[in-house]
Amino acid sequence: MERISRLLLVILLLPTYAHAFCGYYVSKADTKLFNKASKVIMVRDGERTVLTMANDFKGDVKEFAMIVPVPTVLEKEQINVAENAIVDRVDAFTAPRLVEYYDEDPCAMRMYEKSMAMNSAGSAPQMLKKGGKRDLGVTVEAQYTVGEYDILILSAKESTGLLTWLKENEYKIADSAVKTLESYIKQGLKFFVAKVNLKELAKSGNEFLRPLQMAYESSKFMLPIRLGTLNADGDQELFVFAVTKKGRVETVNYRTVSIPSELELPLLIKDDKQFKKFYQDMFATAHRREDAKAVFLEYAWNMNWCDPCAAEPLTPEELKKIGVFWMNETDRPGVSPMNKILPRSPRQNAPVEAYISRLHVRYNAQTFPEDLRFQITSNQENFQGRYILRHPFTGKITCDAGKEYQKQMADRSEKEVANLLHVAGWKRSDLPADLASEPTTDDKDQKKKKWWQKLWN
C-alpha cells in the first residue's frame, strides 16, 4: 500500500489561527478579494510534478509554520523558493475579466475594447524547524535551509508520536489531527515541515514570505486538503493553477463546473469595487447552487495567447519559474508592445505546449471530506470568466436604424439587470435608483403584446 503514497499535503499551523492545506489564513479583513486563500501552481506531465505554494500570510513570521506531507524524502535540490510576483502573474493572466464595448453610432459601426482583470491577491508562506530527541517514532530524514525557510523532512511511525513531536516543537496542531496524520502515515508519506529562519529573512530583505516550490515524481495526482480543514472555522479558499502539456485538468472525485460566464451586465459593474463584489457574490451563488460540493473552473486556455488578455501571456523565463520543465526557452517569440492591447491570436510558431486550468475551490470538512484528486484530459476548449459591459451610443441619432437601436436599448438594459440579479443573487432593491425600478408599465404592456400586434404600428 505504501509505495503508493505520493502526495503532498500542506498545512499551515499558526498558533492562533487555523490553517488549511496550502493556505488558510488569517482573517484580517483587508481588501483581498477572498480571505483565507491559498494558491497552488501545479505543473504536471507524466509523473513529474512541480508545485508552487503561496499563501496570503500576514501575521508575525515567527509564528508561521507549515506541514506538507510528501511522497518521498525530498533532496535539497528539489526544493526552491519562488517570488511572489510569479504567482501574481499567473493569477492575473487567468483572472476573471470584465470587458467593455462602446456601441457605435448605429448609423456607422466600430468597436473598442478594454479589459479589466480581477485577481485573487495574496503573498507567501514560511516556517521554522526543530529536531526531536525523545523516541516518538519520528525521524528527521533531512534538514535544509532554503531561502528564508528552515525545512525538515520527517518520517513517522505513528500519529500520536508525530503529534507529540509537533506540539513539543511548538507547532499548534489540533488533537483531532491524529486520525488524519495516521491516515497519511499509513499511506507512506513523509512530512515536509517548514518554519521561517529569521536571520535569513532579514538578510534577504524580503518583507513577505515567498512561495515554496518542490519538484518530485509521483503517480499520485492530487492535493491533500484534509488536515487544513480540521481546525479551520468556516470555509477555506483554494486556487489551483494546473499547467499541463495536453489540456484541461479536472477533479475526478468532485464535480468540476464552469463558472457562469459571457454575461452582459449593467454599467454599474464598471466600478472596480462593484465588479469585485459582483464576482464574489456570483461565486457564492454558484457555489450554493451546487450544494457547496463542486470545484469551479474559472479559466482554461493555451498559455501562448489570450483574448482579451487580463495580463500578458507568461514569457519563457516566467514559465520556467513556475516549473514548466518541458519548455525549450529559445523557441518562443517575445511579445511585442504593439500587440499589447490587441487580443492575442494563436501564434503559428508558438511552441510552448502549456495549457492552464484555473480551479477555484471553496471547501470545508463537511463538503470536501476527501483530498482533491485530478486528471489531465485532452480537452483544449477555451474557457474564461468574461463579463461584458456595453455602453450605449449617446450621440445624436439621425437615421431610422438608430430609432430601432434606441428601442432595443430598453430591452437590453433590462436583460443586463436580470443577468445580474440571477447570477449574483442580488436584489433589485439593492441597485441604484435608475436600475432598481421594474420595467415601466408601458414597457411591460409592450412586451406582453403579441408579435403581430406590434407589427403594424
Add this chain to the structure above:
Amino acid sequence: MKFTIRDGQIAFQSLLMLSLISFFSVMIPFQRVIIVVVSCLVTQYLFDLFKTRKFNYKSSFITSMSLLLLLKTPHLGFDLIASVLAISSKFLIHMDRKHIFNPANFAIVILIFLGWGWITPMQWGQDVWVLFLVTFFGTWLCYKAQRLDVPLVFLFITWGLLFHRHVLFLGDPLPVFFHRLSVVSLYVFAFLMISDPKTTPSRLGARMMWVSMIAVMSFVIENHYFIRHGTLYVLFAFAFFNGLLNKTLPGKDFIWKESVASY
C-alpha cells in the same frame, strides 16, 4: 406490446442523458449525437449486410448512447472513430463466434489510450436521487437480463474493499468512505457496462469468478497504482479471459430474443 430489455436499456440511457443535460449542465452537442448515432448505425448496417444478417439497429443504438454518455473527445472526428471502432470490434474480434469486448468499453479504452478522449467520472455527481434512480432502473434491467449477480457482486466487493481501506486500514472518518462509494458513475458502470450479457461468462460460477477478479483488479489499479478509470481497463483486459472461461466452463449462450419481458 412487447417491451424488451433492450428497449429498457434505451429508456435508461435516455434518462441518464436527459439528467446530464438538464440537471448537470453537461453539454452534448447535437452534431455529436448525430455523428455518433449515425456512424454506429451505418457501421452495423454495413457489417450486417456483408454477413447477410438482419440489421441489428437496437444493439448499435445502445452502443452509440453509451459512447455519448461516457466518452468525451476534443473533436468530432474522434467520435466518428470511436463509433466505428466500437461496432467493428463486435464483428472483427471473436472467440468461438462470440464477440468478447463490450463495444463501448473497447472504443473508450482505445481512445483514452491514444489520448483522443477522456471520461468525466463525476459528471453525475453524488446526489442520492440519481443514485437511487440508477440503482433502481439498473437492478430491474439486469434482473430481466438474468445478470443481476454481476453488478451486485461487483458492487459488494468494491464496497468491501473501500471499507477495508478507508475505515479499517487508514482509519478515515466515515464521510470519506461514503464519499467514495456514492459516485454515480460507479453504478452506471456496474449496471450498464460490466453486466452486458453478451460479454459476461455464461456459467454462473465462472461469472462470479470473473466479476470478482474485475472488482479486485480495478481497486488495486486505482488505489495502489493511481491509474484513473482502472475499471475500464480491467474490463478491457478481461475480455480475453471471458472467452477462455466460456471455453473451459461452458454455459448456455445468452440470446437476447429469449429474454423478452412482457410488458
